[in-house]
Amino acid sequence: MSNKYNDVKLHQITYKTEELLDAADNRFKITVKVANRAKRRKYEDIDIIEDPMVKPVIRAILEMVDEITQPEIIGE
Template structure:
């Protein structure tokens, strides 16, 4: 299930980033994971036109914050 992140405010992105960093044991590792996911998504979603408004790095941050805050997403 994909979530739509088209209309996300800057405050929401900052809040989710802090949430993600607080949950991580190593800030460097989580930063690399976010960057790798964004890079992978950028090339996977190149043909999708509906997600052009949200940059891949923001989508990666929001997705990873969702996965950490809602572990039932991962268990599926």
């Protein structure tokens, strides 16, 4: 994972969260998906802490928005 998530500002997080919720059919399902991804990331990357200020749930939201808005990154 690159360091592009390290300099995320609060207003960007809010915007990205709204973008993710707008793209979702069901807010509850997307919330559960974000929580599960954050939990998985927290334990997978336990030794690789790029920036302790970017919490796993924030990183999960940003990754999921990127996957929705830039589907070509999933293939990499």
